[in-house]
Amino acid sequence: MIDHIVLVKFGASTTQEQLQEVCDRYKALRAHVTGVVGIQAGINFSEKNKGYQVVLSVRFEDRAALEAYGPNPEHQAVAAFIREVGREDSLIVDIEI
Numbered sequence: 001m002i003d004h005i006v007l008v009k010f011g012a013s014t015t016q017e018q019l020q021e022v023c024d025r026y027k028a029l030r031a032h033v034t035g036v037v038g039i040q041a042g043i044n045f046s047e048k049n050k051g052y053q054v055v056l057s058v059r060f061e062d063r064a065a066l067e068a069y070g071p072n073p074e075h076q077a078v079a080a081f082i083r084e085v086g087r088e089d090s091l092i093v094d095i096e097i
Helices: 016-031 063-069 073-084
Strands: 002-010 036-045 056-061 087-096
Touching: 002 016, 002 063, 016 036, 016 056, 016 073, 056 063
Parallel strands: none
Antiparallel strands: 002 056, 002 087, 036 056
16 A cells, blocks of 8 residues: 655645645545545644645555546646645655555
């Protein structure tokens, strides 16, 4: 299995409501992406967050499912919304478990 983890940093003008909407839209991807074992998203409350406010995580059955996820139109729509509401930076980690 593969864990795909994304930390996202947003600008000062991004609201808490928009951050929650990012999380909600990300979680809704489960119904539109094949090979997903589990999906999680939430607002980072750690005091050591270095400005990364949202954590997105999806567990895939295998690398092929991860590769199919990138170009998936539903995933691309969520990525576009993240940019629209003020994404400044993101960190992505993919690990085999």
